[in-house]
Amino acid sequence: MSSKPHSSNNIAHARRTVQQLRIEASIERIKVSKASADIMNYCTEHARNDPLLMGIPASDNPFKDKKPCTIL
Amino acid sequence: MSGAAGGVASVGRVQLKLRKTLKGHLAKIYAMHWSADSRQMVSASQDGKLLVWDCFTGNKLVAVPLKSAWVMSVAFAPSGNLVASGGLDNICTVYNIKAASPKTLRELDAHTGYLSCCRFLSDSEIITASDKLKRPQTIMFTNHIGDCMSLALSPDMNTFISGACDSLAKLWDVRDGACKQTFSGHTSDINAIAFFPSGNAVITGSDDCSCKMYDLRSDQEVIGYQDTSLNAGVTSLALSSSGRLIFAGYDDFNCHIWDSLKGEKVGVLSGHDNRVSCTGVPDDGMGVCTGSWDSFLKLWN
Numbered sequence: 001m002s003s004k005p006h007s008s009n010n011i012a013h014a015r016r017t018v019q020q021l022r023i024e025a026s027i028e029r030i031k032v033s034k035a036s037a038d039i040m041n042y043c044t045e046h047a048r049n050d051p052l053l054m055g056i057p058a059s060d061n062p063f064k065d066k067k068p069c070t071i072l
Numbered sequence: 073m074s075g076a077a078g079g080v081a082s083v084g085r086v087q088l089k090l091r092k093t094l095k096g097h098l099a100k101i102y103a104m105h106w107s108a109d110s111r112q113m114v115s116a117s118q119d120g121k122l123l124v125w126d127c128f129t130g131n132k133l134v135a136v137p138l139k140s141a142w143v144m145s146v147a148f149a150p151s152g153n154l155v156a157s158g159g160l161d162n163i164c165t166v167y168n169i170k171a172a173s174p175k176t177l178r179e180l181d182a183h184t185g186y187l188s189c190c191r192f193l194s195d196s197e198i199i200t201a202s203d204k205l206k207r208p209q210t211i212m213f214t215n216h217i218g219d220c221m222s223l224a225l226s227p228d229m230n231t232f233i234s235g236a237c238d239s240l241a242k243l244w245d246v247r248d249g250a251c252k253q254t255f256s257g258h259t260s261d262i263n264a265i266a267f268f269p270s271g272n273a274v275i276t277g278s279d280d281c282s283c284k285m286y287d288l289r290s291d292q293e294v295i296g297y298q299d300t301s302l303n304a305g306v307t308s309l310a311l312s313s314s315g316r317l318i319f320a321g322y323d324d325f326n327c328h329i330w331d332s333l334k335g336e337k338v339g340v341l342s343g344h345d346n347r348v349s350c351t352g353v354p355d356d357g358m359g360v361c362t363g364s365w366d367s368f369l370k371l372w373n
Binding site (some may be wrong): 042046050063065 | 073076077080083088089092127128163220226250251252253254268269270272273285287289290291292294312313314315316332334351352356358359360371373
């Protein structure tokens with residue numbers, strides 16, 4: 001039947017999908033509570049080095065246009 | 073996550089000032105990418121040009137004319153010597169920008185669909201996203217059902233994450249090409265994706281108007297970023313260097329700032345007159361760049 005190759009393609013595709021799902025289902029997972037804690041710790045540890053959180057003093061700001069100073 | 077973050081100090085209102093507006097493109101800006109030196113940046117516009125900028129002075133350093141104006145993605149190689157771009161021409165073109173005038177180095181045209189995103193692994197290897205993800209050598213990543221719209225490399229460069237129009241995000245191993253994990257939850261196309269700086273989580277932004285953080289090791293969504301007042305799709309996102317702030321560009325012409333731990337909106341970058349199409353934070357974390365369909369790039373910090 002002309003539909004046979006088509007259906008065997010579907011079966012092959014379905015097999016691959018199931019295979020992939022099996023691989024993904026079998027990975028080792030950690031608890032969300034631990035995962036969340038780790039993410040929070042990373043943020044707090046690196047917060048003081050984050051210029052966008054801490055603010056940048058005008059003298060160190062590379063993007064700020066520097067205006068020349070006139071001494072009167 | 074937001075429950076666990078209850079004890080963390082609030083970031084307060086984040087107010088960043090517009091420091092520079094980079095003018096030079098004549099049409100919509102579709103993509104931008106910072107150089108590893110946190111000073112140069114390349115932008116791509118459908119005026120048919122890539123512009124390399126010195127963001128400290130605001131000067132244009134190099135202009136690369138494109139064969140095809142329909143550009144959707146641009147990337148800076150870690151060495152700073154090369155940039156790559158691609159789009160509706162289905163080709164990823166690599167240019168040497170250190171030559172006296174920008175030279176086309178290679179054209180990678182084995183794509184069957186438009187190029188939505190590309191990222192260099194090194195000067196000699198690039199990952200490209202089209203309707204299938206590809207590496208020019210041998211490995212083809214063919215797991216997404218819908219067009220892949222965005223990709224991000226992990227900090228350790230061993231894995232990358234892709235977001236697609238099938239509303240899924242997938243984690244891939246760079247070397248063997250295997251899809252290791254799949255994350256669902258979004259209800260529409262994922263347009264933007266980025267790694268949390270520790271490499272253990274990814275943030276996605278979608279046409280369903282929300283962003284989500286998925287933790288890789290626990291294999292699930294840990295927090296969502298949405299607000300009933302925000303009815304525009306997310307086009308792009310970038311994280312501050314500690315990962316605490318998420319800068320998400322939306323179709324409502326603004327870039328909203330989210331507290332990644334508490335899931336609250338903490339600020340907004342307003343100033344563009346059209347959709348914010350691309351956002352990027354340089355490696356040193358000193359600022360945010362937003363690019364828009366209004367043809368301007370703006371630097372904030």
